[in-house]
Amino acid sequence: MTNELTIKITGEAGQGMQTVGAALCQMFKNTGFHIFANQDYMSRIRGGNNFFQLRISDKPLHTLRQKSDITVALDKASVALHKSSMADGGVLVLDRKKFTITEEDRTFFDIPFYDIATRIGGSEIFINSVACGVIAGMIGVELRSVEHVMEATFAGKSEEIIRKNKEAARAGYDFVRNNFKQDTFRIKAGAIKDTGTLVVNGNDAIALGAIRAGCKFYSAYPMSPSTTIMNVIAQYAQKFHIIVEQAEDEIAAINMIIGASFTGVRSMTATSGGGFALMAEGLSLAAMTETPIVVVVAQRPAPATGFPTRTAQADLEFVLHAGHGEFARAVYAPGTIEEAFYVTIKAFNIAEKYQIPVLIMTDQHIADSYRNIETFDLNKGKVQRHIISKEDSKNTKNYKRYQFTESGISSRAIPSWIEDVIYADSDEHTEEGHITEDADVGSKMVEKRFYKKFSGLSQEIEKPTAYNVERADIVLIGFGSTYGIMKEVSDAVTDKKIGFIHLSQVWPFPASEMIALLKDAKKVLTVENNAAGQLARLLRRETGLQVGGAVLKYDGRPFNLDYLIDRIKKEG
């Protein structure tokens, strides 16, 4: 009996790892396990090597392990590639005959799943379902659960397809029951509440948050790892009356959401570093015209095209500074799936309240990682509107779009709702929105857009999460997707007290909170997926605090539990 397992399904792009991965997530969640799953894929549609990694436990999970207990290789190349990353006592499931592998290895478990798939389904396509049955059989999940997930996965397909997939899964299950005598992978099911728990990834959570927030217009150019946000919103667009428009380029995308937002609808785009570079001028336009927009920057390694399908946190400084000129912005960096949902709703509210561009920074790791979570609390994620309502519009007279106020925020009217007309301009402008070259008006407008709005935003910063920080031997600091890894390291290391601070908002920077949290810290390390230690630099710039070091990883792959524990040990 063990209390956690890591399972990997690996093969060529196009072999359907994502489908089988999603099915396994659902099956394990429904049988009472906590899950954390991530897809590692190459920038190609066919061939290469992709894998779906799934960790299950009776305790909540937030990150991956380095080595896997069960690896199912769907092609020959996968065997050599993944043999070295097996845990002690791990098993590599393969089809010797199909892969023409004659060598012996104590980790190998041979099963003719290609033959089984062809015999039962008439096509090799059914190997995924055989693999599902194999894994369930090794772990001791009831056959009923496997069949149930096959029905759910192929719902909407013909009865014959559902039947064949169920039979293929059963054949894999039976083969293991008859031939695999180890019980090392038997794992006791936890007791998580199954009522309404969800399996979502970061991009799903952002898309659902945007729909909840009343986003009515979404325009983007597809770019990994942001694209599935567009897919999910598009899937529900008709139901919720949302227009999803694939723009001709990222410049069009950001200008389109500005146009829709000026007209009064909540609008959003998402991209990755390269696309965001094209949006920089538009970001500045949103700030200048005081048009609320929400932009998701799902990071991947760069410069230029980089590793298109992999992860990084190397655009922190870029996102903080993107756009010419000086203006206020808010930048969120959700650390969990739940946070991604709530922060997205907040991003829309804050963008509308301050009439600014708001950015949500994620990365491929959180975008594509699945976890089981309690369903979202819709009372916590609520829309707050900050426009002149249609009712109040009737009584609005002598409207000035950019009227000077104490807060820097001018009331925002919607075109055609008020009797007056509205001028918005990218040139420096008067309170009425007309072009001006007046020095006094110019400096007052800068103060409005920069100082005054910043001051208000600083009052509503998401507080950093602090865990185990008091009297800790080491305090880790991270932003965005590293929440999970820091949490698990903090829990897993027992010979030292390791605490962590996670920032889900990096701008305005929570300087006073960080100073208070770190005042007695013995040793502070940032944990970052970049080479420069950009968070450490930001912390120093905003607080004067110098960290004791930075654990940096910039190979395009996320941190995992074993790796980070090892690195921290080396740091002492």
Place this chain on the structure above:
Amino acid sequence: MDAKDFKSSDEIAWCPGCGNFGILNAVKKTLVKLGKPPKDILLVSGIGQAAKLPHYVKCNCFNGLHGRALPVAAAAKIANHTLTVLVTTGDGDCYGEGGNHLIHNIRRNTDITVIVHDNQIYGLTKGQASPTTDPGYVTKVQMEGVVLDPLHPLEMAIALGAGFVARGYSLDIEHLSWLISEGIKHKGFSLIDVLQPCVSFNKKNTYEWYTQRVYKVNDDSSYNPEDKMAAYEKAHEWGDKIPIGIIYRTEKETYEEKRGLSQRAPLVEEQIEDVDITSILSEFT
């Protein structure tokens, strides 16, 4: 509506004698005839001399970035299809910097009217070649004369499937106003290229030069603007004679119709205070 309803107090920053004045007058004349209050009209522009026009008319105005008027205008129309949306842009803004948006917004076919102040030169940056400058024309940058072939916006628009393609002349305000009215009436993307003399930087394509050459294509009853191949040939005509008028028109389904927007209240009217996502959350269990 009368002229004073559209009167702006903004000081006009164009050179005296600029061809833009004729376009401004034609736009105002058209809007008066249209009969819609200024609050229901949106003028969108980018950057350049043409892009200043919305400030000189009292209507809603979004004056955005260089080359980027079209995406703003298309999305504004999508968000509130009850607005009449016009774009005032130039040959640099629309055919140069924003060329990609022109291509794809013709394809998108939202119901917007695009007026291109085409003076065949860059005015605001002081006299460099534009995409429509005649070959051989010498500027401070193109010292040996322009060597790039000119862009043919009307041919391009017809080839891309635009439903309304016209050319006006800024000196003929009555005719231009008629073209803009027809453009607004046309359901879908309308492109109106307007010959507009630049008195400061274009010493070739002057008022005299254009006046000697232009003729009204729709005066000839045998010309059928719905004949695409004939229109294509007409659009190609440039030299001793330059046709103005409606070069091509055809009925097409708009973006708003295809996406079901025209058939319901504008997006901006949707209630968003408590969007119930419970039913879709169940798909993630």
